[in-house]
Amino acid sequence: MTTPPSPPRARDWAALAVLTVAVLILTIDSTVLSLAIPALSADLAPSATQLLWIGDIYSFALAGLLVTMGNVADRIGRRRLLLIGTVGFGLSSALAAFAPSAEALIAARALLGVSGATIMPSTLSLIRNVFPDPRHRRTAIAVWSAGTAGGTALGPLVGGYLLEHFWWGSVFLINIPVMLLVLGTGLFLLPESRNTEGAPVDLASAALSVGAIVPTVYAVKTLAHDGLTPTAIGAALLGLTLGWVFLRRQRVLTTPLIDVTLFRNPGFTWAVVSAFMAVFSLAGLFYFFSQYLQLVRGYPTFKAGLAELPSSVASILSVVLVGWLVIRLGQGRTLGLSLGTAAAGLAGLALAEGAQRYAYLAAALAVVGVGVGVASAVANAAILSAVPARRAGAASAISETAIELGAAMGIAVLGTVQDTGYRMRLGEVDETVPADVAGAARESLATLAGVVDRADPAQAVLYDGARLAFTHAMQTTACVAAIILAVAAVMAWLRVPAGEELGGQGEQDATRPEARPAPQEQAVR
Numbered sequence: 001m002t003t004p005p006s007p008p009r010a011r012d013w014a015a016l017a018v019l020t021v022a023v024l025i026l027t028i029d030s031t032v033l034s035l036a037i038p039a040l041s042a043d044l045a046p047s048a049t050q051l052l053w054i055g056d057i058y059s060f061a062l063a064g065l066l067v068t069m070g071n072v073a074d075r076i077g078r079r080r081l082l083l084i085g086t087v088g089f090g091l092s093s094a095l096a097a098f099a100p101s102a103e104a105l106i107a108a109r110a111l112l113g114v115s116g117a118t119i120m121p122s123t124l125s126l127i128r129n130v131f132p133d134p135r136h137r138r139t140a141i142a143v144w145s146a147g148t149a150g151g152t153a154l155g156p157l158v159g160g161y162l163l164e165h166f167w168w169g170s171v172f173l174i175n176i177p178v179m180l181l182v183l184g185t186g187l188f189l190l191p192e193s194r195n196t197e198g199a200p201v202d203l204a205s206a207a208l209s210v211g212a213i214v215p216t217v218y219a220v221k222t223l224a225h226d227g228l229t230p231t232a233i234g235a236a237l238l239g240l241t242l243g244w245v246f247l248r249r250q251r252v253l254t255t256p257l258i259d260v261t262l263f264r265n266p267g268f269t270w271a272v273v274s275a276f277m278a279v280f281s282l283a284g285l286f287y288f289f290s291q292y293l294q295l296v297r298g299y300p301t302f303k304a305g306l307a308e309l310p311s312s313v314a315s316i317l318s319v320v321l322v323g324w325l326v327i328r329l330g331q332g333r334t335l336g337l338s339l340g341t342a343a344a345g346l347a348g349l350a351l352a353e354g355a356q357r358y359a360y361l362a363a364a365l366a367v368v369g370v371g372v373g374v375a376s377a378v379a380n381a382a383i384l385s386a387v388p389a390r391r392a393g394a395a396s397a398i399s400e401t402a403i404e405l406g407a408a409m410g411i412a413v414l415g416t417v418q419d420t421g422y423r424m425r426l427g428e429v430d431e432t433v434p435a436d437v438a439g440a441a442r443e444s445l446a447t448l449a450g451v452v453d454r455a456d457p458a459q460a461v462l463y464d465g466a467r468l469a470f471t472h473a474m475q476t477t478a479c480v481a482a483i484i485l486a487v488a489a490v491m492a493w494l495r496v497p498a499g500e501e502l503g504g505q506g507e508q509d510a511t512r513p514e515a516r517p518a519p520q521e522q523a524v525r
Contacts, residue, residue: 027151061113085118160305284414314369336493342371
C-alpha cells in the first residue's frame with residue numbers, strides 16, 4: 001500500500017509565494033515598457049526599428065534561451081540557477097534604467113531576457129519538487145498562473161504611476177527591491193533539486209535555436225522598413241537554414257532540447273499553435289495600443305494604464321468559465337470558441353478606436369480578455385493532455401517557448417504592419433516643416449511627439465495628420481490580428497481533440513509509474 005503524501009507545510013506555501021513573486025515581476029517587466037515608449041523616445045530619440053528592438057529583444061532572448069536554461073537548471077540545480085538569474089535581472093534592470101542611448105537600452109533589455117530565461121523554467125520545476133502530490137501541485141500552479149495574469153494587470157498601473165511621478169527609467173528600478181526580496185527569501189525557503197545523471201546540455205542546439213530566431217526577425221523588420229534588400233534576404237535565408245539544421249539535430253539527439261516527435265500528435269501541434277497565435281495577436285497589438293491611448297487620445301500615463309485594465313481583469317475572471325465550458329464543449333471546441341471570441345473583440349476594437357467614447361474601447365477590451373483568458377488556460381491543458389505524463393515536462397517547455405516566441409514575433413510582425421500602415425497613410429510631409437521634424441514624422445508618431453512644436457501651425461497640422469494615420473494603421477493592425485485569431489479558432493475547433501476533462505490525459509496519467517520522478521532526480525529539502 002502506498003503511503004499518501006503528507007500535506008504541504010507552511011514553508012512550502014511560503015516557497016510558492018517566492019516563486020510567484022519572481023514570475024510576477026517578469027510579467028510586469030514585459031508589459032510595463034509600452035507605457036514608457038513616449039517618454040524614452042523623447043529622451044533617447046530611437047529610430048522606428050530601434051523602438052521595435054527595445055520592445056521585442058527581451059522576449060526573443062527569453063524565448064531563445066528558455067529551453068536551454070531549463071536543461072542547465074536540471075544539471076547545476078534549479079534553485080541555484082534561479083538565484084543567479086535573480087541577481088542578473090536586478091543588475092540588468094539598473095543598466096536599463098540609466099541607459100544613455102537606444103543602443104544601450106537594447107543591450108540591457110537583451111540581458112534582462114537572458115536573466116529572465118534562467119528564472120522562468122526554474123519556477124515551475126521547483127513547484128513540482130515542492131508539491132509532489134498532484135492535487136496540491138495543481139493548486140500551486142494555479143496560484144503561479146494567477147501571478148502571471150496579475151503581472152499583466154499590474155504592469156500598466158505600476159508603470160503609469162511611476163511615469164507620472166518619475167523618469168522613464170523608474171519602470172526598471174522597481175525590479176531591484178523585488179529581486180532582492182526573492183534572493184533573500186529564496187536562499188532559505190527554496191529547496192535545491194537537480195538531475196544528477198542527466199545528459200549534458202547540447203551547446204550546438206542552444207546556439208542553433210538562438211541563431212534561427214534572431215536573423216528571421218531581423219529579416220521581417222528590414223523587409224518592412226527598407227523593402228526587399230540583400231541584407232533582408234540573407235538574414236531570412238540564414239534564419240530558416242539554421243532552424244532547419246536545429247530541427248534535424250533534435251531528431252538524432254538522445255536528449256534533445258526540444259522533443260520534436262511530440263508534434264506528430266495533431267492535437268498537441270494545434271494546441272501549441274493556438275497558444276502561439278493568441279499571444280502573437282495580443283502582444284503585437286497592445287504594444288502599440290498604449291501609444292495610441294497616450295499620443296492619440298491624450299491620456300496621461302496612469303490613465304492609460306487604467307484604460308487597459310478591462311482586458312487583464314476579464315482575462316483573470318474568465319478562469320471560472322473554463323471548467324464549465326470544457327465539460328459541455330470539450331477542449332477543442334472551447335479553444336476554438338474562445339479564440340473566435342478574442343477575434344471578435346479585436347474586430348470590435350478596430351471600430352472602437354475610431355469612436356470618441358472610451359466605453360466602446362472598454363467593452364472591446366473585455367471581450368478580448370475573456371477570449372484570451374479561456375484560450376490560454378485550455379490551450380495549456382490541451383497541450384499536456386495530448387502527451388503522457390512522463391513527457392509533460394517536454395510539453396511544458398515547448399508551451400512556454402511558444403508563448404514567449406509568440407509575444408516577440410507579435411511585436412515584430414504586427415509592429416512592422418503598424419509602422420508600414422502609418423507611413424503609407426502619413427503621405428507627403430509639408431516642405432515648410434523643419435527637416436528634423438519631418439524626419440521624425442516619417443520615423444514614428446512617438447518620435448514626432450518628442451520634437452514637434454504644436455505652436456507652429458504647419459507642425460500642428462502635421463501632428464494631427466500623423467495621429468490620424470496612426471489610428472488608421474492601428475485599425476488595420478487590429479483587423480489583421482483578428483483574422484489570424486479567426487483562422488486559429490477554426491483549426492483548433494477542427495483539430496484539437498475534445499478531451500474527457502480539463503487536464504485530460506496528463507492528469508489521468510499522474511499516478512502511473514512512468515509519471516513519477518526518475519530515481520536519479522536529487523532533491524534537498
